[in-house]
Amino acid sequence: MTRPPKRATVADVARAAGVSPSTVSFVLNDTPGQSIPEETRQRVLAAVRLLDYRPRGSARSLAAGRSNIVLLSIPHLSIGPGITRFVEQFATALADAGLTLVTHLAGTPGPSLPDVCAAIDASVVAGLDPFDEETSSALRRAGADLVFTTEVEAQPTIRRTGRLQAEHLIALGHRRLGYAMPENRQLRKIAGERLGGVADACSEAGLEPPLALDTKLEIAAMARAARRWRRESVTAVCAYNDEVAIALLAGMRHARLAAPADLAVMGVDNVPLSLFSDPPLSTVAFDLEKVGRHLAEAVMGSLSGRAPRLSPASLEPEIIHRASTSLTR
Amino acid sequence: MTRPPKRATVADVARAAGVSPSTVSFVLNDTPGQSIPEETRQRVLAAVRLLDYRPRGSARSLAAGRSNIVLLSIPHLSIGPGITRFVEQFATALADAGLTLVTHLAGTPGPSLPDVCAAIDASVVAGLDPFDEETSSALRRAGADLVFTTEVEAQPTIRRTGRLQAEHLIALGHRRLGYAMPENRQLRKIAGERLGGVADACSEAGLEPPLALDTKLEIAAMARAARRWRRESVTAVCAYNDEVAIALLAGMRHARLAAPADLAVMGVDNVPLSLFSDPPLSTVAFDLEKVGRHLAEAVMGSLSGRAPRLSPASLEPEIIHRASTSLTR
DNA sequence: CTGAAAGCGCTAACAT
């Protein structure tokens, strides 16, 4: 008894508009190579509005062979304020092309990405970084195109982030760097990659490799790490992200160490609060909105068979220089 | 030439297992009232694994009449670290019941929620707070069940949050409260509701209504607001959320005001960084994981026709008392 | 216990 008002179908619309189902389909998809007189068109659209008709996705995909649904896989760790704007841009750009975006939090216990993909019958699955080979092939077997913000065989953006942090610090005159690793198990992989970037920059500048320390998100632990770095004559540290950086700054305050005089600190992400840390945090961040738009283009390209190439230039992270690293030494 | 390896279908599996398509369907859905001999069962499952077969969602939904897809609508403003754990729990609990979760960022320009719902043919659409009437009915017309963390006609949880902030402060002895409104246009509605809760608590305690001030996320603006509250003999302020609260704390530092001695501050959300503000922030927050699990139960209830009642008790936010409000006056 | 057959709502040839 809950929902006997059966949902409207093409047939209903066709009847209401006095045309055949196929005509309805033609106007709704403005199928190329069909010239529908404006008058008929309007009649159909009126009927659609009247009945508040919405094509049933499953039927449409089944018949058409593709769903026009884009599934975005977000690593459950990198959800922050930034990702929101990214998704917004992405969704909007896709919508303009008639594509519907839904997202899936990866890495959770539930159904695997390929399962979700099959369940909603996604036409393309997008992600920030490439999936592992097994997932990728399962996805492809499930009939989806794959698109990423970072090209599969190309530059590791994650690593690049660390490199930029280090380069900024080195340019400021620092000769011995530290790296603040997050405690979280799941973050280690990304963190390791970023640390690698820092190490690259150090070695290129002829410096010792960075001194990486595990840092729990606790004030005492942060203070301890800060003292340790000082003892080892580290003068600047790259933090895994802004959260770690801000926590470190708090730990330093606790240990009566000043930034950047005693230790310069640099974050990643440019979260709103990085402006309010004491001192304001220097950080490196992507223009996520731009990335979102470009990813959408890549999706459209992949759907139309064009090579899904992103211009790497647009994906360059940007350095935001603030007080936590201001001092030149 | 991109994807001629046509996707496996039930027919393929049936052939490989030497049974009929319907039998395959029976074992895959362990259809009630069908007794399949274990031997056949295994043969089918083996074929499934061999072909890496995944039922095509669209075909399945079309035939079965329901998709078993749950669409979660997240307001694009309230994406934070907390929501992640919430979604994780929600997705996991749903998965146990054979339901697939995908999420949609609401409030963005793209396709409307009902459109997305129709596109993926969701069986149920879930949200934190109830949708407006128009959206709700469109959704229902599209054949979806609706489920929220907060019951439609029941207690406004958002308001409750503000009330709890205020009650904590009042219990600490504060007699004149301030409220820090976020500048963001889109946040105003929620903020207004939370402010309402603060006002409720004040009036019940026989106090003047709270002094609400707009607060831009800028150090100078925050400092100005803090001074203004002092001038008006406000001794404690409820912030819209932790971000605003931490920013305010920074503004106070800038204005050489101490918390909680000069002004006590209370946030909402319990973000990780609230532990690292100076002083550590008191805050009120939900146990989002619990909320996620309960929402999943509600979904399952709604799908099985049971009344989708949540026990409101489980949805009570919790006060986290830290140094920013510690002083009793 | 298993198979045959109908049909879910829509699109896309193919007719007209």
Add this chain to the structure above:
DNA sequence: ATGTTAGCGCTTTCAG
């Protein structure tokens, strides 16, 4: 320019 028809891949009566 519009209507007719045949499926898309799956579930689900209904027979055997």
